[in-house]
Amino acid sequence: MRIALLAEGGYPYARGEGGAWVDRLVRGLTGHEFAVYALGRSERAEAAGMVALPPQVRDVRALPLWGPAPGAGAVSGKARRRRAQALEQYRDLVGVLAGDAGANGVADRFASVLYGLAELAREDGGIPALLRSEHAVRVLEEVCRAPGARPLVAQAGVGDLLLAADQVERVLRPLSAPWYDEFGDALATADLCHAVTGGTALLPALLAKRFFGTPLLVTEYGVRLRETLLLHRAAGLSAPVRALLAAFHRHLAGEAYRRAALVTPGNAHARRWQEHCGADRERVRTVYPGYQGPLPEPAAEAEGGDPTLVWVGRADRGKDLIGLLHAFGEVRKEEPGARLRVVRAGEGDPAYLEQCRSLAAQLFPDEAADAVTAGESPVTFEELGSPGAPALPDAYAAGDVVVLSSVVEGFPVTLVEAMLCGRATVSTEAGAVREVIGGTGLVVPPRNPKALAEACVALLRDPERRQRLGAAARERALELFTVERNLAAFREIYLDLVAHAPGRHAPLRDPDGTPVPFGRPAESRVPGRWTAAPAWALAAREPAYAGAERRERA
Structure with a gap:
């Protein structure tokens, strides 16, 4: 395929x-x-x-x-007419963007104008340069100033119009990509x-x-x-x-x-x-992404030692490490020997990380909050690959409970990693967290340090519950979030979609309507280079036919 x-x-x-x-x-x-x-x-x-x-x-x-946009190239009389038509299509497109998005039929209008502009761009490589020209800026200004434009759009100044024209050209640039030749492109x-x-x-x-x-x-x-x-x-x-x-x-x-x-x-x-x-x-069908890398073995809990929370991820504002530090302050009131290990995996925001270090020093003034080795501070800031956390399984195994404190989250990869390691988790409800966790961990509201602290304390005090939740989490992750599961889903989807797709290519015909035998390249179903149009198929498109086809499109 x-x-x-x-x-x-x-x-x-x-x-x-x-x-x-x-x-x-x-x-x-x-x-x-x-x-x-x-x-x-x-x-x-x-x-x-x-x-x-x-x-x-x-x-x-x-x-x-x-x-910059591709150059305009030579301008013939036909090209000028096409570009005049393109400006009118552009006017209609901007009119859709500047108008009421909830108006009746606006989706159909957008599609009609977009495909009309695409047909013109397919024939004329100068459309990108045209959309950045002074003519396009004038069209944009006229539409934004016309009655019916949204008040927010009508406020656009000269600088806004120039920038908008530039940005709209960029998002429309694929219309003019050299990818839509019926014979010359894969x-x-x-x-x-x-x-x-x-x-x-x-x-x-x-x-x-x-x-x-x-x-x-x-x-x-x-x-x-x-x-x-x-x-x-x-x-x-x-x-x-x-x-x-x-x-x-x-x-x-x-x-x-x-x-x-x-x-x-x-x-x-x-x-x-x-x-x-x-x-x-x-x-619509949900297909979960697969976990990258070899599957870790479930991590055994360390016997003895201080109760420890582990956070793993990129240090940026969406992860709300500030809220986690405040929650850990509450945890320490209930469990004075508790520790928090912050393990950075991937690039983050250095300024935000420094802010977190400063806050940790303020919350725990009697200890060195920027220590790297465990035992010197209740809060340690480490980096994945350091002696204390040489690999992800080691980072998760170093704690009794894995914490995710995000206020913004997409698909929480760190939670999947913790689940595969058999760790009990406490997470804030953001993005797909609850969907990933299911019933195998505790979920609390975001931006609520007190609730986060109470959930962490509850698990730190109950080893049997931690073990039970961690085992269930690993089984759930193995069932839903492996690469093999992801590949099997897309393998089935590919076959199903192509099997149910109608035949797409009608026979090639000459200007009189007579089918041209072998006018299209044969399809390949074995590994190897994609089949290109053979010379005899290209020869069938003699200049008279090719010219007639172009005139029909124009």
């Missing part, structure tokens, strides 16, 4: 968890061939190079969404398009379905729409620019969810967002 993987800001450049699960998927499904279509979000990520690719990845095609002959991220990667996947009828599978292991909106805010974009971009991404996600043969969220939290944005629950 030939699979086209589409990703924005991820595989094959990302080296974190965002690209790791895709790498595990590709490596595990050895019976298929993959072509990767990568939409790059930063020059820095692409400069670092790609991860090592397995042999089943036959092709990688990259389209940077950063940097996207046309793929059996299935798998968008392994949301965001702009959905756009070429939708066009493949539009132009070639390719079935679409959408997988999101986070709420990509929410992440995009937060990134816009963090980047300091003004409110009018954020409003236009948010409308585009909401409509794009909704169109993809409606057109997808199947949507596979990584947890129920993401699933609720997708259904809210238009996904049909009959075509």
Whole structure:
């Protein structure tokens, strides 16, 4: 089976968890061939190079969404007419983004304008430059100032309009990617398009379905729409620019969810967002990500010693280590010998980590809060790979209870790791925490240090309960969160979607309507290079026919 993987800001450049699960998927499904279509979000990520690719990845095609737009090229009379039409389509598109998102028929209007613009971009490579031109900025200004535009959008100044035009061109750049040639690109002959991220990667996947009828599978292991909106805010974009971009991404996600043969969220939290944005629950199936690395053995509790809590993860504000330190202060009142080990795994926020160290020194002034070796302080700050925690299983085994204190969380990988190690856990209810834990750990409200402390004390005082919960947690993790389970799910999904997809390619015909024998390349179902259009098939598209086809499209 030939699979086209589409990703924005991820595989094959990302080296974190965002690209790791895709790498595990590709490596595990050895019976298929993959072509990767990568939409790059930063020059820095692409400069670092790609991860090592397995042999089943036959092709990688990259389209940077950063940097200047491609040049306009030569302008003929036909090109001028197409670009005038493109400006009108752009006007309609901006009108949808600037108007009332809840108006009747707005989703259909968005889809109609988007596909119309895509048809023009497919024929004219100068559309990206056009969308950054002064003409586009004027169109944008006219629409934002017109009656019916939302008040927030109408407040846009000159700087906002220039920035909005630039950002809208970037998200529309995939329309002009050289990926939609019926004979010259692997996207046309793929059996299935798998968008392994949301965001702009959905756009070429939708066009493949539009132009070639390719079935679409959408997988999101986070709420990509929410992440995009937060990134816009963090980047300091003004409110009018954020409003236009948010409308585009909401409509794009909704169109993809409606057109997808199947949507596979990584947890129920993401699933609720997708259904809210238009996904049909009959075509949504939760597929949990698989744990990366060899499965650890269950960790035995150390006999004797002080009762110990362990926190593992990236030190950033969403993890609420400040709240955990305050909760640990309450724990110490009930269990004076208790200890807390903070083990950093992965990059975080150095300034936030220093703030946590300072708070620990204030809460426990009689002890050195920045010590690394256990025994000198009730709170120790360590790094994964240090002598006290050389590997993840060692970090989890060093405590009696594993704590997660997040206020913002997607899929809590650290909880899965702790469960596989057979550890009892206390977690705050954020993201998919409750779904992951099930009934195998204690869950408390976020930003509630008192409740967190009470749950920790309850488990620290009950070894039998800890052992029972830890054993149940490991069994649950082995049942739901292994790579093998993830691969089996996608292997079944791929076969099911392709088996139920209708025949997509009608016979090639000449200008008189007569079928051209062997006008399309034969399909390959064995490992090897994707079948290219043979010379005789290309010869069948003689200049007269090719010209007639282009005139028909125009």
